[in-house]
Amino acid sequence: MLKYLTSIILISVSFIFYYSFVASTPAPHVTIAQRHEARFGNFKKSVQKLEEKCHLLNGTATTEIALINTYREVRIAFKQWEYLAEHLDYIFIKDYVNGAPLPKLERKSFGLNIQQPQGLQVIDELIFADSLQLVHKELLGEIIKLQSQLEQYKTPQKIYDKHVFEAARIALIRLFTLGVTGFDTPGSVAAIEDAIAVLTIIQEDVKCYETAISKKDKNLAKAIGKDFSAAIAYLNGNKDFEKLDRMYLLKQFVNPLFKNLLLAHQALQIELPSESGQKKAPFNYLATNIFDKDFLDYTAYLTIPNQFLTHKTVSLGRMLFFDPLLSADNEMSCASCHLPEKGFTDQLAKSTAAGHKTTVDRNSPTLLNCVYSERFFLDLRANSLEEQTAHVFSSANEFNMDLLKLLKKLEANEEYVALFKEAFPEIKQKVLNNQTIQFALSAYVSSLRGHNSVFDKYVRGDTKTIDPDVVSGFNLFMGKAACGTCHFAPTFNGTVPPLYLESESEVLGVPENPKAKPLRLDADKGRAIATLRENAPFYEHSFKTVSVRNVSVTKPYMHNGAYQTLEEVMDFYNQGGGKGLGLDVPYQTLAEDKLNLNKNEISQIISFMNALTDTTGLTSKPSRLPQFTGKNVLNNRKIGGNY
Numbered sequence: 351m352l353k354y355l356t357s358i359i360l361i362s363v364s365f366i367f368y369y370s371f372v373a374s375t376p377a378p379h380v381t382i383a384q385r386h387e388a389r390f391g392n393f394k395k396s397v398q399k400l401e402e403k404c405h406l407l408n409g410t411a412t413t414e415i416a417l418i419n420t421y422r423e424v425r426i427a428f429k430q431w432e433y434l435a436e437h438l439d440y441i442f443i444k445d446y447v448n449g450a451p452l453p454k455l456e457r458k459s460f461g462l463n464i465q466q467p468q469g470l471q472v473i474d475e476l477i478f479a480d481s482l483q484l485v486h487k488e489l490l491g492e493i494i495k496l497q498s499q500l501e502q503y504k505t506p507q508k509i510y511d512k513h514v515f516e517a518a519r520i521a522l523i524r525l526f527t528l529g530v531t532g533f534d535t536p537g538s539v540a541a542i543e544d545a546i547a548v549l550t551i552i553q554e555d556v557k558c559y560e561t562a563i564s565k566k567d568k569n570l571a572k573a574i575g576k577d578f579s580a581a582i583a584y585l586n587g588n589k590d591f592e593k594l595d596r597m598y599l600l601k602q603f604v605n606p607l608f609k610n611l612l613l614a615h616q617a618l619q620i621e622l623p624s625e626s627g628q629k630k631a632p633f634n635y636l637a638t639n640i641f642d643k644d645f646l647d648y649t650a651y652l653t654i655p656n657q658f659l660t661h662k663t664v665s666l667g668r669m670l671f672f673d674p675l676l677s678a679d680n681e682m683s684c685a686s687c688h689l690p691e692k693g694f695t696d697q698l699a700k701s702t703a704a705g706h707k708t709t710v711d712r713n714s715p716t717l718l719n720c721v722y723s724e725r726f727f728l729d730l731r732a733n734s735l736e737e738q739t740a741h742v743f744s745s746a747n748e749f750n751m752d753l754l755k756l757l758k759k760l761e762a763n764e765e766y767v768a769l770f771k772e773a774f775p776e777i778k779q780k781v782l783n784n785q786t787i788q789f790a791l792s793a794y795v796s797s798l799r800g801h802n803s804v805f806d807k808y809v810r811g812d813t814k815t816i817d818p819d820v821v822s823g824f825n826l827f828m829g830k831a832a833c834g835t836c837h838f839a840p841t842f843n844g845t846v847p848p849l850y851l852e853s854e855s856e857v858l859g860v861p862e863n864p865k866a867k868p869l870r871l872d873a874d875k876g877r878a879i880a881t882l883r884e885n886a887p888f889y890e891h892s893f894k895t896v897s898v899r900n901v902s903v904t905k906p907y908m909h910n911g912a913y914q915t916l917e918e919v920m921d922f923y924n925q926g927g928g929k930g931l932g933l934d935v936p937y938q939t940l941a942e943d944k945l946n947l948n949k950n951e952i953s954q955i956i957s958f959m960n961a962l963t964d965t966t967g968l969t970s971k972p973s974r975l976p977q978f979t980g981k982n983v984l985n986n987r988k989i990g991g992n993y
Contacts, residue, residue: 378558382434383509385555389431394500396420396427401497404490409483421477425540428470429547436524437517439506440849446499451475451536452939453888462886468495471536478537511559515615516623516635518552522608523633523640523848525549530596531834536941542589546582553578556611559618566617574610577603592830597821600640601809609638632722632850641809641840643801646850648721652796653734654789658774659796666773667794670787673975674991675759677749679704680984684742684791686993687714690969693903694718694798699911702993703747710747711874713911715896716904718965721796722841724853728893728909729880735792736785753784759984760787765976800900800964801840816961823958826951831923832941833955836895842962844895855892859928859935860908864918871933872910888937899962916959920952 581603700709844854929942
């Protein structure tokens with residue numbers, strides 16, 4: 351009996367001890383939140399130490415080396431804090447801690463209020479300037495500004511499990527698109543050390559969930575741990591920025607981790623972004639590969655209600671796109687300047703204007719994948735595809751069309767009236783209106799999406815082999831050649847990762863005629879004259895960063911068609927843009943330093959860009975256009991127009 355009672359007491363004590371221990375063990379998100387605050391404190395201390403080292407700078411190699419070493423500590427401390435910090439407060443990090451070192455206009459400001467760049471990327475350029483002594487005062491000022499921002503900052507919200515997984519996956523996108531490309535480190539090029547710090551800290555936090563994941567799927571838990579460790583080991587063994595095999599990094603580690611962290615998120619039944627009512631964002635959280643066809647949700651860039659994005663709406667938009675009825679002279683259609691067989695461009699240096707007598711100021715950029723953008727036109731003057739359409743209708747050099755007159759034309763066509771009713775059945779009154787015309791055209795243009803190129807198939811694992819020159823070209827594009835710091839993966843345009851919310855433009859210093867002697871900068875002021883709000887000097891000669899997808903079929907290149915071949919374009923960049931060619935371009939955003947690419951490297955980069963071609967299933971034209979009742983002269987109009 352005594353033995354029996356003793357056993358019961360021991361078992362009871364064991365249970366009490368076990369559950370007391372479990373109850374006292376904080377939940378993973380609580381532990382991670384505590385770590386996050388500690389990392390923030392460490393980051394602030396490292397910046398304070400950097401200021402102290404900057405004060406001691408006296409022109410000797412010893413003080414300069416001490417400053418650089420301390421700055422490297424700052425970068426590591428920042429990267430350890432960043433993955434969660436940026437997810438919780440993207441705007442603060444972008445504006446005050448780690449934004450691009452370029453001036454910009456203040457957010458939500460109606461006037462021309464310029465916000466000068468500040469934060470780590472500015473500091474990075476200054477510390478690795480040719481002479482630290484010459485920039486000493488400026489550097490110290492930037493460090494003090496950063497300190498001030500950090501002292502005032504408080505984490506804006508509590509950290510939950512969902513934040514950890516969301517932040518980790520977004521950090522993988524950032525690491526590959528902005529980190530190892532050198533975007534984040536314009537002076538130090540400490541991209542690989544940064545990547546190691548990011549992966550190490552995410553692995554540390556994800557380990558908090560290892561037991562729970564293992565209970566759901568042991569193999570998944572093992573794969574996540576193994577891939578983190580292997581990725582870190584690979585980067586530790588390959589620290590040469592120019593030689594890093596980014597394709598290997600992407601396929602072997604980044605994409606598998608990106609997928610498996612999603613599977614873990616789902617297995618643990620942690621709330622997903624779509625379940626929490628978060629605002630629709632372009633990044634599709636359920637994508638399992640950075641090069642998935644649906645990695646970005648194209649509908650996030652549209653103002654069209656989703657119920658109107660139907661096959662019938664796209665079909666109607668396609669009909670309108672090829673119909674010259676939309677122009678005042680019934681001869682020009684959207685397809686006049688955006689020909690499917692020419693990659694939805696016209697392959698002219700400058701597009702033909704209405705009346706055939708002159709040209710417009712620029713050439714027609716491709717419409718393929720153009721939906722993945724926050725703003726439209728080469729000067730970014732339109733905020734949506736619908737707004738872009740309105741500009742074309744009203745332009746005297748394009749459609750020169752009064753929308754009321756267009757409505758009368760379309761209303762007189764019984765076929766069109768029926769097509770609009772089929773496409774927009776929810777609209778019971780006045781279905782044919784300005785908005786439905788714009789919606790239909792935008793629905794069609796947004797359907798011109800191609801992510802099934804030779805390159806895409808290889809990265810996704812749909813095919814096992816690819817030309818080695820394509821891989822070499824991709825590694826150069828994302829590394830030494832610095833193309834990927836403006837043409838961001840996977841869209842390879844200027845829509846900025848990791849959230850893909852903002853469209854960038856660049857000042858390249860494109861000459862008027864690259865063969866003229868002496869060279870002259872093209873006079874087109876670009877973005878600076880597009881809207882009154884952006885009439886700032888640093889936007890002069892600034893043009894939208896368009897995609898290099900399908901670049902093999904969308905010549906000539908640059909806003910003015912200055913270059914006829916990709917070899918010429920690559921030579922321009924290799925020389926350092928306009929400044930590198932000796933032109934006066936005060937606000938050039940392209941680095942003026944020579945890239946020192948040899949002919950073989952240039953050829954490899956072009957091989958990579960050619961491998962991004964995909965127009966499959968996107969180039970068909972209507973077999974006929976809607977006809978008017980009776981012997982109407984408009985029934986003879988040409989599909990695609992007469993231009």
